[in-house]
Amino acid sequence: MAEQTDRALPGIVVTGASGRMGQMLVRTIAASDRARLVDCVERAGHPWIGRDIGEAMGGAALGVAVTDDPLEAFAQAQAVIDFTAPDATVEFAALAAQARAVHVIGTTGMEPHHIAALEPAARHAVIVRAGNMSLGVNLLVRLTQKVAAALDADWDIEVVEAHHRMKVDAPSGTALMLGEAAAAGRGVDLTEMADRGRDGITGARRTGSIGFAAIRGGDVVGEHDVIFAAEGERIVLRHLATDRAIFARGALKAAIWGQGQKPGEYDMMDVLGL
Numbered sequence: 001m002a003e004q005t006d007r008a009l010p011g012i013v014v015t016g017a018s019g020r021m022g023q024m025l026v027r028t029i030a031a032s033d034r035a036r037l038v039d040c041v042e043r044a045g046h047p048w049i050g051r052d053i054g055e056a057m058g059g060a061a062l063g064v065a066v067t068d069d070p071l072e073a074f075a076q077a078q079a080v081i082d083f084t085a086p087d088a089t090v091e092f093a094a095l096a097a098q099a100r101a102v103h104v105i106g107t108t109g110m111e112p113h114h115i116a117a118l119e120p121a122a123r124h125a126v127i128v129r130a131g132n133m134s135l136g137v138n139l140l141v142r143l144t145q146k147v148a149a150a151l152d153a154d155w156d157i158e159v160v161e162a163h164h165r166m167k168v169d170a171p172s173g174t175a176l177m178l179g180e181a182a183a184a185g186r187g188v189d190l191t192e193m194a195d196r197g198r199d200g201i202t203g204a205r206r207t208g209s210i211g212f213a214a215i216r217g218g219d220v221v222g223e224h225d226v227i228f229a230a231e232g233e234r235i236v237l238r239h240l241a242t243d244r245a246i247f248a249r250g251a252l253k254a255a256i257w258g259q260g261q262k263p264g265e266y267d268m269m270d271v272l273g274l
C-alpha cells in the first residue's frame with residue numbers, strides 16, 4: 001500500500017465501503033500515490049461501523065474506521081466517491097456540497113426526481129456522475145453515437161446487457177448511457193423511442209425504436225452489446241468488463257480531476273476529454 005499520510009494529496013471518503021464497489025475503491029485508493037483514504041461510510045447499524053476498514057475487509061489495518069456519520073466524514077475530505085443507492089446518493093450530494101467536496105457518483109438506477117435533486121448541490125460543488133466510469137465504456141458511448149448517426153432507421157438498435165445476480169436495477173446505467181448515445185446520434189428523444197422489457201404478444205418492432213434487454217446471473221461483472229440490425233447484416237459493438245477495478249480507477253481519476261473545477265455537473269466524458 002502507498003503512504004497515505006501526505007496532506008497535499010486529496011483526501012477521499014468512500015461511501016458504501018462494504019459493498020462490491022466500495023471495497024474495490026478502498027483497495028484502489030489505498031494503493032494510490034495520488035490520493036489518500038480519509039474515511040469510510042456505511043449505513044447506520046451496519047456490522048462494520050467502528051471497525052478498521054482494512055481489517056473488516058479481511059486484510060491489514062488501514063488506520064481508517066468505518067463511520068455512519070457522513071457529514072463529519074465529508075468535512076475532512078476533498079472528494080467523496082459514492083457507489084451506493086439512489087436515495088443515499090441524493091442525501092450525500094447535499095452533504096458533500098456543504099463540505100465543498102467533489103462528489104463522484106457511480107450509483108445507477110437514479111430516477112428523474114433523484115437527478116433533479118442533485119441540482120442544488122451542483123450550484124455549490126463539483127459533481128461527476130456516470131453510469132459507467134470505465135474508459136472502454138465511455139469510448140463505446142462515443143462509437144455508438146457515431147454509428148447511429150451514420151445509419152438510418154432501417155437499422156434497428158438494441159442494447160443488451162448482462163450483470164451478476166445481485167444487481168438491483170435494469171436496464172443498467174451503462175445500457176441507458178448507450179441508449180442515450182444512440183438516440184443522440186439518430187437525433188431522437190430516448191424517452192419517446194425506448195422499448196424496455198418485451199413480454200407476450202408485443203406486435204412487430206416499432207420502426208426507429210431503441211430496445212433494451214437485461215440478463216441477470218452468477219457473477220458477471222458487466223457486459224454490454226449495442227446491436228445495429230438491418231436486412232442481411234448486423235453490426236455489434238461490445239464491451240466486456242472482467243474486473244471492477246476499471247470502475248474504481250475511473251472514479252478515482254474523476255475525484256482528482258474534479259479538484260479546482262468550477263461547481264457544476266460533469267460526466268466521465270469531461271474527465272476523459274472524449
Ligand SMILES: NC(=O)C1=CN([C@@H]2O[C@H](COP(=O)(O)OP(=O)(O)OC[C@H]3O[C@@H](n4cnc5c(N)ncnc54)[C@H](O)[C@@H]3O)[C@@H](O)[C@H]2O)C=CC1
Binds near residue numbers: 015018043083106134
Ligand atoms: N458507474 C459505474 O461505473 C458503476 C456503478 N455501479 C453502481 O454502483 C452501485 C453500487 O453497486 P455495488 O457496489 O455492486 O452494490 P453493493 O450492494 O455491493 O454496495 C452498495 C453499498 O452501499 C451501502 N449503502 C446503501 N445505502 C447507504 C447509506 N444510506 N449510507 C451508507 N451506505 C449505504 C450498502 O450498505 C452497500 O454496502 C449500484 O448502483 C451499481 O449499479 C457499479 C459498478 C460500476
Ligand SMILES: O=C(O)C1=N[C@H](C(=O)O)C[C@H](O)C1
Binds near residue numbers: 108132171174175221
Ligand atoms: O451494478 C453493477 O455491477 C454495475 N453497474 C453499472 C451499470 O448499471 O451499468 C456499471 C457496470 O456495468 C456494473
